[in-house]
Amino acid sequence: MRILSKLALALSCTVMAQAAYAQQVSNNVVKIGILNDQSGVYADFGGKFSVEAARMAVQDFGGKVLGAPIEIVNADHQNKPDVAASIARQWYDTENVDAIMELTTSSVALAVQGLSKDKKKINIVTGAATTELTGKQCSPYGFHWAYDTHSLAVGTGGALVDQGGKKWYFLTADYAFGYSLEDQTSQFVKAKGGEVVGSVRHPLAASDFSSFLLQAQSSGADVIGLANAGLDTQNAIKQASEFGITQGGQRLAALLFTLAEVKGLGAQAAQGLTLTEGWYWDQSDENRAFAKRFQEKTGRMPNMIHVGTYSAVLQYLKAIQKAGTDATEPVAEALHEMPVEDVFAKNGKVLPNGRMVYDMYLFQVKKPEESKGEWDLYTQLAKVPGDEAFIKAAESGCALTQ
Amino acid sequence: MSTIFGIPAPALFGQILIGLINGSFYALLSLGLAVIFGLLRIINFAHGAQYMLGAFAAYLLLTYAGIGYWPSLILAPLLVGLLAVVIEKTMLSRLYGVDPLYGLLLTFGLALILEGLFRYWFGAAGQPYAAPQQLVGAYNLGFMFMPIYRGWVVIASLVVCIGTWLLIEKTRLGAYLRAATENATLVQAFGVNVPRLLTLTYGLGAALAAIAGVLAAPIYQVSPLMGTNIIIVVFAVVVVGGMGSILGAIITGYMLGVLEGLTKVFYPEASNIVIFVIMAIVLLVRPAGLFGREE
Numbered sequence: 154m155r156i157l158s159k160l161a162l163a164l165s166c167t168v169m170a171q172a173a174y175a176q177q178v179s180n181n182v183v184k185i186g187i188l189n190d191q192s193g194v195y196a197d198f199g200g201k202f203s204v205e206a207a208r209m210a211v212q213d214f215g216g217k218v219l220g221a222p223i224e225i226v227n228a229d230h231q232n233k234p235d236v237a238a239s240i241a242r243q244w245y246d247t248e249n250v251d252a253i254m255e256l257t258t259s260s261v262a263l264a265v266q267g268l269s270k271d272k273k274k275i276n277i278v279t280g281a282a283t284t285e286l287t288g289k290q291c292s293p294y295g296f297h298w299a300y301d302t303h304s305l306a307v308g309t310g311g312a313l314v315d316q317g318g319k320k321w322y323f324l325t326a327d328y329a330f331g332y333s334l335e336d337q338t339s340q341f342v343k344a345k346g347g348e349v350v351g352s353v354r355h356p357l358a359a360s361d362f363s364s365f366l367l368q369a370q371s372s373g374a375d376v377i378g379l380a381n382a383g384l385d386t387q388n389a390i391k392q393a394s395e396f397g398i399t400q401g402g403q404r405l406a407a408l409l410f411t412l413a414e415v416k417g418l419g420a421q422a423a424q425g426l427t428l429t430e431g432w433y434w435d436q437s438d439e440n441r442a443f444a445k446r447f448q449e450k451t452g453r454m455p456n457m458i459h460v461g462t463y464s465a466v467l468q469y470l471k472a473i474q475k476a477g478t479d480a481t482e483p484v485a486e487a488l489h490e491m492p493v494e495d496v497f498a499k500n501g502k503v504l505p506n507g508r509m510v511y512d513m514y515l516f517q518v519k520k521p522e523e524s525k526g527e528w529d530l531y532t533q534l535a536k537v538p539g540d541e542a543f544i545k546a547a548e549s550g551c552a553l554t555q
Numbered sequence: 556m557s558t559i560f561g562i563p564a565p566a567l568f569g570q571i572l573i574g575l576i577n578g579s580f581y582a583l584l585s586l587g588l589a590v591i592f593g594l595l596r597i598i599n600f601a602h603g604a605q606y607m608l609g610a611f612a613a614y615l616l617l618t619y620a621g622i623g624y625w626p627s628l629i630l631a632p633l634l635v636g637l638l639a640v641v642i643e644k645t646m647l648s649r650l651y652g653v654d655p656l657y658g659l660l661l662t663f664g665l666a667l668i669l670e671g672l673f674r675y676w677f678g679a680a681g682q683p684y685a686a687p688q689q690l691v692g693a694y695n696l697g698f699m700f701m702p703i704y705r706g707w708v709v710i711a712s713l714v715v716c717i718g719t720w721l722l723i724e725k726t727r728l729g730a731y732l733r734a735a736t737e738n739a740t741l742v743q744a745f746g747v748n749v750p751r752l753l754t755l756t757y758g759l760g761a762a763l764a765a766i767a768g769v770l771a772a773p774i775y776q777v778s779p780l781m782g783t784n785i786i787i788v789v790f791a792v793v794v795v796g797g798m799g800s801i802l803g804a805i806i807t808g809y810m811l812g813v814l815e816g817l818t819k820v821f822y823p824e825a826s827n828i829v830i831f832v833i834m835a836i837v838l839l840v841r842p843a844g845l846f847g848r849e850e
Contacts, residue, residue: 193679193780194780196674196679197678327824353823355826356824356826356827360775360784360785361775363573363577364570364574364819364820364823364826365819365823367570367699368820370700371566384679384776384778384780391683391774391775395693395705395774396693396700397695397700397702417678417681417682418776421683421685422683
């Protein structure tokens with residue numbers, strides 16, 4: 154018994170010592186989990202490069218918040234919601250992870266956001282696109298950074314309708330993200346006086362798109378909307394030119410396409426594509442400086458997912474600083490209140506449904522002969538103001554805004 | 556316009572043709588698997604990785620040595636075949652005669668390592684590889700645009716398939732091979748170097764995968780994941796055709812390619828499972844596969 158009581162005394166002493174050291178931070182460490190696809194079709198879209206971006210944010214913040222160290226952990230969810238949910242549960246329950254971010258793939262993001270809501274933990278999505286995250290399935294502790302299907306529909310979809318693309322045919326990835334992207338682009342096309350003549354759904358990682366492309370080709374559409382992402386979009390574009398689709402006068406709308414995929418496809422095949430992103434390395438001195446640091450660490454230029462993850466981690470740390478604690482409720486409150494002002498977003502604001510609103514941009518991929526360097530790939534066409542790019546909170550269908 | 560089952564006839568022909576093109580890849584890949592399984596009794600899970608290596612070999616030869624598509628079509632399979640010979644000599648040959656599961660696990664592990672390495676080096680987004688100048692462009696067949704390169708793929712794979720079949724069924728070397736699998740001891744007694752024969756067979760099987768890889772490079776992105784995406788389908792093709800049946804693998808490859816193409820028209824959502832449904836049915840009705848022999 155004596156040993157036990159001594160042990161208890163010793164334990165309580167350490168607990169007290171810790172409490173005195175960093176009163177406001179649970180377990181005396183702020184742990185952020187980056188959960189995304191590190192080995193599948195979206196591994197370059199976010200992947201381990203997002204983890205590196207998160208580490209850069211920690212470094213820029215100074216490595217400590219409220220006197221407690223900051224730690225980044227990461228895992229590969231293989232685009233499987235069940236795998237992601239079990240990792241997230243383990244992180245929250247036994248590894249004291251305070252917040253989970255990135256969450257590429259909409260099906261995964263929805264699953265982890267649901268879990269985080271139940272566990273009262275903060276999650277910030279940068280890698281997934283579905284507006285459901287800040288719509289019907291919104292969470293008081295869930296935030297959506299970087300982009301969503303609505304902003305892509307407004308940016309890329311809008312630009313092509315304005316250029317005369319009235320009849321659309323969709324090639325849609327057969328899961329939550331694809332439906333959401335197709336649905337919102339369709340609505341937008343119809344609202345602008347266009348029509349949707351058909352669509353076909355393909356499995357994720359289909360690799361051969363020729364059957365689907367032939368169906369699109371014979372549909373008589375002006376524009377073939379690619380409501381998919383990553384390697385799927387790359388293959389579809391490559392094969393479309395093989396079957397004479399672009400030469401035949403039909404246009405391709407790569408609705409979700411970032412610098413990582415453009416680079417992978419090569420300027421030759423990607424030239425002329427119109428796309429929407431929230432960030433490009435060659436927009437300002439600040440961006441170029443950030444991109445240079447990122448390139449030194451990873452060997453590549455970042456896209457909006459990578460810089461968005463940087464911004465999300467940085468903003469989360471700022472919110473902890475402001476709230477004076479890492480407890481979920483006050484930090485979520487601070488995240489809702491604080492403007493977002495960093496290398497990623499200017500005058501960014503967070504809506505009551507968790508959507509971070511900032512200006513996005515419409516880019517066109519340069520011709521190979523115009524490009525001055527390996528990463529000199531975009532010409533900026535237009536700015537898509539944040540208020541147009543994202544759904545207004547009241548119209549989002551999120552119960553928190555009622 | 557005439558229609559068949561509610562689909563315009565030209566569209567249907569187009570899909571059948573595309574099915575044949577995809578079937579060419581299935582046939583080429585399942586051929587290599589069937590050769591290896593038929594003669595070595597090794598379930599070569601590294602086949603997808605060897606296909607990927609073929610594509611990467613072509614890409615690397617072009618990028619770092621300036622060697623174009625045509626020489627690569629010979630060089631890449633040679634390189635991959637050589638690597639396979641090393642693998643067979645140092646690892647696989649120790650597993651003959653034990654449960655086939657060991658060979659399966661070894662090759663599966665090798666596939667994971669190879670794919671992991673290439674993902675680490677080149678990322679998942681893949682690398683571009685252009686078709687050779689002579690084969691760029693497309694013919695308008697009236698009912699569809701036929702890319703010249705895809706036509707070439709069908710012809711090349713047919714030639715390779717028939718060539719391999721002839722080699723194994725009609726030549727003296729092929730006869731030795733088949734005899735060695737029936738009764739290795741007896742063939743060895745006649746003075747044939749059986750271990751070397753088996754090594755060469757594994758090299759040949761891997762080289763066939765690499766040829767498919769080079770053929771695929773201009774169509775798909777050269778990506779570390781390209782093997783994983785296709786290997787499971789190819790295994791299904793081999794099972795439907797009958798494990799180890801070379802002719803079965805070839806015919807089933809084309810057949811299932813066409814079937815998959817048609818599914819993409821009538822019910823696209825099912826296109827990636829239709830082959831497995833067929834596999835399940837075939838296994839129920841004819842457990843040895845369509846062309847396999849009961850043992």
